[in-house]
Amino acid sequence: MAAKKLRRAKLPQELCERLSRYQITTCQDFLCLSLLELMKVTGQSYRNVQKLLCQVSLACAPKMQTAYEMKVRRSVNPSSAFLSTTLHSLDEVLHGGVPCGSLTEITSPPGCGKTQFCILMSVLATLPVSMGGLDGAVVYIDTESAFSAERLVEIAGNRFPAYFDSDEKLFCMTRSIHLYRELTCDSVLKRIKSLEEEIISKKVKLIIIDSVASVVRKEFDTQLQGNLAERSNFLARGASLLKYLAEEFSIPVILTNQITTSLSNGLAIPADLVSPADDLFLSEVSGAPGSGKKESGCVTAALGNTWSHSVNTRLILQYHNLPTRQILVAKSPVAPFSVFFYTIEKSGLVLQDGKDQSSLTQEGTNPALQTIQVRNTVLKNTLVDAALPSSTGAAPGDPSNP
Amino acid sequence: MRSPLPPPPPRFRAPLRAGPSAARWRWGGGGMQRAVGSLPLGPALRARLAAAGFQTAQELLDTGPCGLSREIGISKEEALEALQVVRQECSGDAARTAGGAGTTRKCTALELLEEEQAQGFIITFCSALDNILGGGVQLTKITEVCGAPGVGKTQLCMQLAVDVQIPECFGGVCGEAVFIDTEGSFMVDRVVDIAAACVQHCRLIAEAHQEEDHQKALETFSLESILSHIYYFRCRDYIELLAQVYLLPDFLSEHSKVRLVVIDGIAFPFRHDFEDLSLRTRLLNGLAQQLIIIANDHKSAVVLTNQMTTRIGQSQSTLVPALGESWGHAATVRLIFHWDKSQRLATLYKSPSQKESTIPYTITPHGFRDVQPPAVTQNTESTEMNPRKRPRREEEK
Numbered sequence: 001m002a003a004k005k006l007r008r009a010k011l012p013q014e015l016c017e018r019l020s021r022y023q024i025t026t027c028q029d030f031l032c033l034s035l036l037e038l039m040k041v042t043g044q045s046y047r048n049v050q051k052l053l054c055q056v057s058l059a060c061a062p063k064m065q066t067a068y069e070m071k072v073r074r075s076v077n078p079s080s081a082f083l084s085t086t087l088h089s090l091d092e093v094l095h096g097g098v099p100c101g102s103l104t105e106i107t108s109p110p111g112c113g114k115t116q117f118c119i120l121m122s123v124l125a126t127l128p129v130s131m132g133g134l135d136g137a138v139v140y141i142d143t144e145s146a147f148s149a150e151r152l153v154e155i156a157g158n159r160f161p162a163y164f165d166s167d168e169k170l171f172c173m174t175r176s177i178h179l180y181r182e183l184t185c186d187s188v189l190k191r192i193k194s195l196e197e198e199i200i201s202k203k204v205k206l207i208i209i210d211s212v213a214s215v216v217r218k219e220f221d222t223q224l225q226g227n228l229a230e231r232s233n234f235l236a237r238g239a240s241l242l243k244y245l246a247e248e249f250s251i252p253v254i255l256t257n258q259i260t261t262s263l264s265n266g267l268a269i270p271a272d273l274v275s276p277a278d279d280l281f282l283s284e285v286s287g288a289p290g291s292g293k294k295e296s297g298c299v300t301a302a303l304g305n306t307w308s309h310s311v312n313t314r315l316i317l318q319y320h321n322l323p324t325r326q327i328l329v330a331k332s333p334v335a336p337f338s339v340f341f342y343t344i345e346k347s348g349l350v351l352q353d354g355k356d357q358s359s360l361t362q363e364g365t366n367p368a369l370q371t372i373q374v375r376n377t378v379l380k381n382t383l384v385d386a387a388l389p390s391s392t393g394a395a396p397g398d399p400s401n402p
Numbered sequence: 403m404r405s406p407l408p409p410p411p412p413r414f415r416a417p418l419r420a421g422p423s424a425a426r427w428r429w430g431g432g433g434m435q436r437a438v439g440s441l442p443l444g445p446a447l448r449a450r451l452a453a454a455g456f457q458t459a460q461e462l463l464d465t466g467p468c469g470l471s472r473e474i475g476i477s478k479e480e481a482l483e484a485l486q487v488v489r490q491e492c493s494g495d496a497a498r499t500a501g502g503a504g505t506t507r508k509c510t511a512l513e514l515l516e517e518e519q520a521q522g523f524i525i526t527f528c529s530a531l532d533n534i535l536g537g538g539v540q541l542t543k544i545t546e547v548c549g550a551p552g553v554g555k556t557q558l559c560m561q562l563a564v565d566v567q568i569p570e571c572f573g574g575v576c577g578e579a580v581f582i583d584t585e586g587s588f589m590v591d592r593v594v595d596i597a598a599a600c601v602q603h604c605r606l607i608a609e610a611h612q613e614e615d616h617q618k619a620l621e622t623f624s625l626e627s628i629l630s631h632i633y634y635f636r637c638r639d640y641i642e643l644l645a646q647v648y649l650l651p652d653f654l655s656e657h658s659k660v661r662l663v664v665i666d667g668i669a670f671p672f673r674h675d676f677e678d679l680s681l682r683t684r685l686l687n688g689l690a691q692q693l694i695i696i697a698n699d700h701k702s703a704v705v706l707t708n709q710m711t712t713r714i715g716q717s718q719s720t721l722v723p724a725l726g727e728s729w730g731h732a733a734t735v736r737l738i739f740h741w742d743k744s745q746r747l748a749t750l751y752k753s754p755s756q757k758e759s760t761i762p763y764t765i766t767p768h769g770f771r772d773v774q775p776p777a778v779t780q781n782t783e784s785t786e787m788n789p790r791k792r793p794r795r796e797e798e799k
Contacts, residue, residue, distance in 0.1 A: 027641060031644045039445055043445060054652065063635075066630050066634065067590055070590045071594060074590060102586055232673070232674070240670075247636070305551065305709075305710060309551040312586065312587055334591055365743060367552035369550075
């Protein structure tokens with residue numbers, strides 16, 4: 001692609017040598033120059049330089065496909081377009097499940113079920129295609145050391161008792177889940193870069209990173225000057241690498257995120273044409289800000305606006321009434337905003353069908369600012385909080401007594 | 403490098419005319435009297451010609467290839483090539499000064515008005531949005547759509563890629579679409595849904611009107627044909643994007659029916675990996691220039707989508723379109739999509755001919771639509787205002 005050397009773009013040999021004297025060796029260097037600079041550097045006429053530009057562009061440009069070819073390719077191999085989550089209503093709304101070839105993000109307050117969901121998806125990916133899986137290995141990058149192998153075996157055994165009837169099958173499944181513990185941003189990035197070879201050698205069919213937010217927030221303090229830009233840079237680079245892997249190998253990539261408090265300061269919101277809410281992620285409070293702050297704040301997904309652009313699908317898990325929780329489809333190119341209820345059982349996540357299914361309403365809001373209900377709102381002591389102004393975001397259900 | 407030649411005897415040169423008027427005449431004139439320095443030859447060659455004393459294109463042509471190669475010390479083939487370039491340039495100049503067509507870019511305002519009125523619009527199926535845009539997304543202009551994540555930019559792009567193909571008898575421009583994707587958010591299944599809804603809509607119109615050309619157009623306007631005429635490119639970084647835009651004019655010459663070029667996510671590849679912001683500005687400006695040329699020469703609409711970024715102010719921060727202030731000049735028409743609690747709104751932020759306004763819209767399983775109910779009644783009779791605008795119907799909901 002960009003780092004392609006010019007001689008592989010089939011430029012004549014003496015021209016490449018001449019260009020290398022000016023330190024122009026890759027296609028990237030060539031295409032970043034203006035036409036006059038190119039004329040000076042190659043010593044050719046205007047028309048010739050345009051021809052050279054076309055030649056180098058041909059070496060770099062992507063291949064064309066029509067939408068029809070894409071559709072045909074997908075319909076020929078329908079099972080490979082999605083990884084079914086076995087949560088039936090969710091799969092229906094998402095047109096099949098977690099899509100292959102794009103990034104899916106799971107956001108939730110702590111303890112709501114992100115890691116459980118990831119463990120469940122790992123089991124599903126190792127299942128054979130006939131059972132809705134991808135029959136492949138899983139790369140699990142764990143930054144919080146939250147992965148529990150025992151829980152993995154428990155979920156597998158309870159969800160598919162007929163299939164995992166022997167120890168042999170369980171061992172086989174656990175052997176194909178490759179766990180990496182990375183604790184810094186750099187090592188996570190290095191690990192992602194090395195994944196390309198691993199995917200081919202180990203026949204990986206699912207990448208899970210649990211969680212992106214923890215390692216990023218440890219290292220980047222956004223209150224310091226310049227850290228916000230660096231953080232966005234790191235996230236954007238990671239996102240584009242992962243997108244490349246997802247598309248190249250047609251596999252799903254699942255990332256988890258944490259929550260933060262988004263405060264809108266008390267100033268009147270100016271009537272300008274940009275987004276009405278102010279995006280100010282100040283304190284990284286995980287948990288309900290029930291401490292009597294005067295500003296109204298709401299709990300939303302962390303990592304900011306740019307990250308919300310980079311992920312293609314966003315699923316939010318939040319608390320409803322204990323033990324029921326909700327899963328929201330906040331951002332998806334194929335699904336409208338929908339809400340489902342689930343609980344966490346021995347066999348992983350279980351959807352509760354038929355309980356106030358408000359699917360297919362178009363009531364979503366900005367996925368970067370979608371308010372999330374956290375646990376403490378449910379356990380709130382009503383006596384104490386009657387005196388304090390309520391400072392949790394407006395949520396569809398009210399925090400009734402547990 | 404040879405030592406510079408002694409000045410040649412006067413008989414090989416056109417007599418030098420003295421005085422400042424001569425200099426002006428040589429520099430400013432087109433055609434044969436064009437100065438050598440302004441010809442599109444390689445810089446080394448130009449330097450040699452200047453050192454040898456050549457001043458006008460006429461002198462070069464008079465000398466001939468063999469004489470030129472002897473004087474300057476280049477091969478006969480190179481001399482011939484140079485002379486061919488010179489000849490082409492000068493005849494091009496002559497054609498231009500004689501008022502020839504083709505590359506001239508001057509015309510009167512009346513001609514422009516006629517062109518603009520005959521210009522097609524690509525409808526968006528959201529009548530409120532079409533109204534504030536003055537009919538829809540305009541051809542030969544660059545339209546930029548900015549918005550927060552998840553607000554519907556890619557949905558609009560997919561909708562337009564389908565709508566550009568609507569046959570003329572239904573009020574469309576009957577063109578094809580190029581979709582350049584940098585973010586990977588193009589979903590074929592969604593395009594299938596949108597296209598199916600569009601075909602259904604046209605079918606209903608055809609049934610209501612029962613005209614022959616409607617039926618004939620419907621035969622070619624099917625799901626397969628719509629999908630086959632969306633040309634999809636996936637660019638993973640900014641170099642691939644630049645390369646693709648360089649190649650676009652050739653592609654559009656081959657596929658002359660293309661009327662829409664969508665670049666979904668012009669911000670994404672430029673927002674990381676760039677330490678040198680001035681290089682980024684330069685590349686973006688170059689990109690904008692090329693897109694303007696493409697839009698004009700091929701009479702197609704160019705639609706770009708941009709992200710929003712947080713600008714930290716003193717006491718608050720706001721969301722502004724990404725890529726900086728200078729990028730704001732690139733697009734002719736700018737739309738900003740944003741949320742107001744759970745309502746999606748579109749604001750016309752910049753337009754040379756329409757005033758700023760905000761309208762609500764929604765995304766349905768069929769695609770980009772109005773918020774119910776649209777004002778239907780007054781449009782059914784107003785077909786004489788814009789004969790291309792076909793009436794809206796209730797059944798589309």
